[in-house]
Amino acid sequence: MKQTCEKLKKTFLSLLEQQKTEDITSIKIKDLIAAAGIARSTFYANYENLDSLIEDMIDDFLQNVEEKVHSSLSSRPLCLCPFSHAIVENQNFLSLLYHSKYQAYLLQNIRKSLAHLVSYQFQAKKSSLDNLHQQSSFLSHAYVSYIAEGLEKQNPTQIQQGALLLHANIESINQP
Numbered sequence: 001m002k003q004t005c006e007k008l009k010k011t012f013l014s015l016l017e018q019q020k021t022e023d024i025t026s027i028k029i030k031d032l033i034a035a036a037g038i039a040r041s042t043f044y045a046n047y048e049n050l051d052s053l054i055e056d057m058i059d060d061f062l063q064n065v066e067e068k069v070h071s072s073l074s075s076r077p078l079c080l081c082p083f084s085h086a087i088v089e090n091q092n093f094l095s096l097l098y099h100s101k102y103q104a105y106l107l108q109n110i111r112k113s114l115a116h117l118v119s120y121q122f123q124a125k126k127s128s129l130d131n132l133h134q135q136s137s138f139l140s141h142a143y144v145s146y147i148a149e150g151l152e153k154q155n156p157t158q159i160q161q162g163a164l165l166l167h168a169n170i171e172s173i174n175q176p
Contacts, residue, residue, distance in 0.1 A: 004038065005046050009057050011036040016096065024054065024100045058097065058106055061090065062113040083114070084163035087147060091159050098151035111144050114166075 015027050015035055029050055033043050047053045068082035087094065097106045143166035150158030 001046060004042060005056070007036050007038070008032065008043065008046065008053060009060070012053065012057070013093065016093070022096070022099065024096045024102070025050075054097070054102055055105060058102065058109055061086070062109055066113055066116065084160070084166070087163045088156070088160050091151070091156055094159075095151045095154050098148060107144060107148055110147075114144065 012027060012032055015031060016024065019026065021027075027050070029040070029043060032050075033040055047056070065083050065086045068086070094106065097103065143162050146165070147159055147162035150156070150160075150162055
């Protein structure tokens with residue numbers, strides 16, 4: 001089942017790229033299953049609908065980024081470099097999501113992911129840094145909004161700046 005899900009996700013991205021579409025919802029299930037070479041029933045055995053596939057793709061993206069950030073924690077305080085790089089590397093897909101009905105889901109889950117990473121770091125330091133946690137949550141929200149604005153304008157420079165500013169502010173909070 002996991003292989004089928006991965007195949008569907010890769011095929012979906014491939015179709016988006018091939019069609020050079022600005023509308024993520026232009027990909028239809030019939031086109032997806034034909035390109036993936038699977039039966040309609042196999043698609044529905046894994047996903048309720050196209051929305052659930054796309055939401056799964058967003059969740060996977062953020063989970064992979066969180067795992068990369070967590071693996072970097074052993075060598076240094078909270079480092080959001082993997083997060084910044086992932087935003088920049090996937091800006092085309094993220095822009096398509098941002099300009100679709102998935103915008104709220106995407107932004108909500110990016111904020112949740114950042115809050116989780118910041119909370120994890122403060123717990124790892126075994127600090128009672130409630131004020132810093134609140135400050136970092138505010139900064140996360142502000143910079144995610146800045147990144148979202150870059151996605152809306154399809155401005156790669158702003159997306160990268162937002163990710164780097166977020167990283168720099170988290171780093172400054174981590175300083176003793």
